[in-house]
Amino acid sequence: MKKIIITGVTGQDGSNMVRYLLNNTEHIIYGTVRRLSVTNHENIKDIKDERFKLINLDITDQQSIINNVKSIMPDYIINFAAQSFVGESWNTPIQTFTTNTLSVMYFLESIKEYCPTCRFYSAGSSEEFGDVEYVPQDIKHPCRPRSPYGASKCSARHLVKVYRESYNLFAIHCILFNHEGIRRGKEFVTRKITSNIARIKKEIDNGEKVTPFELGNIYAKRDWSDSEDFVEAVWLMLNMKEPREYVLSSNETHTVKEFVELSCQSAGLKYQWFETINELDTKLIVNGEVIMKISKKFYRPAEVDLLYGDSTETRQILNWKPKVSFKDLVYKMVMNDIKLLDNYNPNDNNLYNIENTL
Numbered sequence: 001m002k003k004i005i006i007t008g009v010t011g012q013d014g015s016n017m018v019r020y021l022l023n024n025t026e027h028i029i030y031g032t033v034r035r036l037s038v039t040n041h042e043n044i045k046d047i048k049d050e051r052f053k054l055i056n057l058d059i060t061d062q063q064s065i066i067n068n069v070k071s072i073m074p075d076y077i078i079n080f081a082a083q084s085f086v087g088e089s090w091n092t093p094i095q096t097f098t099t100n101t102l103s104v105m106y107f108l109e110s111i112k113e114y115c116p117t118c119r120f121y122s123a124g125s126s127e128e129f130g131d132v133e134y135v136p137q138d139i140k141h142p143c144r145p146r147s148p149y150g151a152s153k154c155s156a157r158h159l160v161k162v163y164r165e166s167y168n169l170f171a172i173h174c175i176l177f178n179h180e181g182i183r184r185g186k187e188f189v190t191r192k193i194t195s196n197i198a199r200i201k202k203e204i205d206n207g208e209k210v211t212p213f214e215l216g217n218i219y220a221k222r223d224w225s226d227s228e229d230f231v232e233a234v235w236l237m238l239n240m241k242e243p244r245e246y247v248l249s250s251n252e253t254h255t256v257k258e259f260v261e262l263s264c265q266s267a268g269l270k271y272q273w274f275e276t277i278n279e280l281d282t283k284l285i286v287n288g289e290v291i292m293k294i295s296k297k298f299y300r301p302a303e304v305d306l307l308y309g310d311s312t313e314t315r316q317i318l319n320w321k322p323k324v325s326f327k328d329l330v331y332k333m334v335m336n337d338i339k340l341l342d343n344y345n346p347n348d349n350n351l352y353n354i355e356n357t358l
């Protein structure tokens with residue numbers, strides 16, 4: 001039985017990784033949370049297993065990492081915690097670097113000093129490719145970030161390489177293209193779309209007034225997969241003989257506009273686009289009513305226009321491939337958001353014991 005520290009367990013990927021490991025291994029999992037006066041355990045509230053323990057750990061505090069690494073002596077550290085919202089990184093560039101880059105250095109230093117056999121996973125991002133030079137992008141594509149977020153992940157990647165090569169650590173950095181699912185935060189475009197389409201579907205069905213929602217650049221292209229598929233691949237990487245860099249992607253690209261269209265189709269809404277030469281005029285119409293408009297507010301200072309991954313090599317090395325298609329992913333997210341509206345309970349508050357709370 002091994003000991004695994006997973007950071008970011010209240011987020012999408014961390015909570016999916018906890019589920020995957022509880023279902024597929026015998027290991028003990030230490031999920032890290034930051035001390036907050038209000039907890040947000042929505043994504044893990046249904047996990048009831050003695051092998052899953054929550055601990056306080058602030059990834060921006062080196063001493064907090066050292067204390068936990070020394071006391072647990074983990075076999076694996078899977079670092080999913082991040083300031084993961086690209087759009088926010090222009091407002092909080094320093095916090096983005098502290099959270100996404102310095103924390104990686106703290107973990108690597110702690111592993112080097114106190115448990116050098118611990119295997120470390122660093123979550124990279126296709127935002128590292130940024131202003132892309134070619135399609136599809138594989139591991140050889142250069143770092144050309146377009147945001148403080150992308151730059152923070154490039155720096156983390158370089159640090160992981162340096163520590164792997166200098167100290168012979170089993171430290172891997174995997175570049176993940178976009179990955180979504182039912183536990184996705186609503187600030188990301190996919191869940192923003194599916195939660196709004198679900199709400200609008202209800203409003204229409206109930207004969208209520210429809211309140212439109214707003215999006216930014218719907219012509220951006222992304223390579224979207226299911227987070228639940230990716231966590232399986234991450235675990236395989238961590239158990240390979242040698243550490244290295246990887247790419248995970250669906251090997252397809254779709255516009256945000258296509259995501260909106262598939263969401264409407266999944267909800268059974270018949271839609272029409274209103275478009276002029278000015279993309280800010282674009283509107284989405286259902287039953288003669290506008291349900292979505294474009295707002296400049298959601299455009300970014302610098303956009304990554306096209307992400308389209310090539311994970312052929314990773315698939316061969318790991319003998320892995322994703323199970324969920326783009327269409328099935330959108331359908332699953334829309335259906336889940338419709339179901340959540342049906343079952344909404346404002347008093348539903350499930351709290352955890354935190355092991356190392358003073």
Ligand code: GDD
Nearest residue numbers: 084086125126127177178187188189190215216217220298
């Ligand atoms: N969030 C958001 N909100 N994005 C919008 C909106 C909107 O209203 N309208 C259009 N978009 C466009 C963004 O400009 C971007 O081109 C695209 O939708 C996807 O945006 P996000 O869902 O916020 O994700 P992201 O691609 O910026 O970043 C995600 O994927 C990265 C991997 O490529 C995040 O999960 C990152 O943490 C991850 O590293």
